[in-house]
Amino acid sequence: MIIVIGSATAKPGHEDAVRDLSLMHVQRSREEPGCIAHNVSVDSENAARFVFVEYWADMPALKAHFALAASQGFVRDLRPLLAENPDMKIFKAAPLKP
C-alpha cells in the first residue's frame, strides 16, 4: 500500500480558492482506480495550511494519478495561490495492529 501525505500553504487571502481547488481534486481522485482514500484537511495551528492524506493500492496507481491531465491541472492552478512550494511525502506502508 502507498501513503501520500502532502501539504500546501495558501497565500493570505487565497485560502478559500485553495480549499475549493483541493476539494475538487480529492473528490475526483477518489474515483480513480487504486485510490483507497483521498482527503484534505486544514491544519488546526495554521488555517492557511492544507494537509492531504492519500492511500493508494500501489505505485502504478499513484503514477497513473500523477499522469492524469486533471492532476497536472490541479498542481498548475494551485501553485500561484501558494505562499511556498507544496510538500509531498510518499511511503510504502504496511498496516500494523494498534
Add this chain to the structure above:
Amino acid sequence: MIIVIGSATAKPGHEDAVRDLSLMHVQRSREEPGCIAHNVSVDSENAARFVFVEYWADMPALKAHFALAASQGFVRDLRPLLAENPDMKIFKAAPLKP
C-alpha cells in the same frame, strides 16, 4: 518509521473543546522521544472531524507514547466529546522518492 493516522469526530457543539484538547495533546507529544511529527487538522468536508497525522521513529517510541498518563488522559477526556469511536491506523512505513 511508524506513521499513525487517526480521526475523531466531535459531537455537535463540542468542536472547540475537541480542538483545544487535541492541540494540547499534539504539542505535548512533539516533545516525546522518537516523535518526528504530530499534527491535527480539520477535515475540509466535515468541520467536526479531526485528523491526526503522526510520524514516530519506531514502535517502542509509539508504545511509550501510548503508555504515558498524559496520552491516556487525552483519550479519556476526548471520548465523551465524540460522536463515535475514534479511528486509528498504524503503519510501518518506508519513504519513497516522489
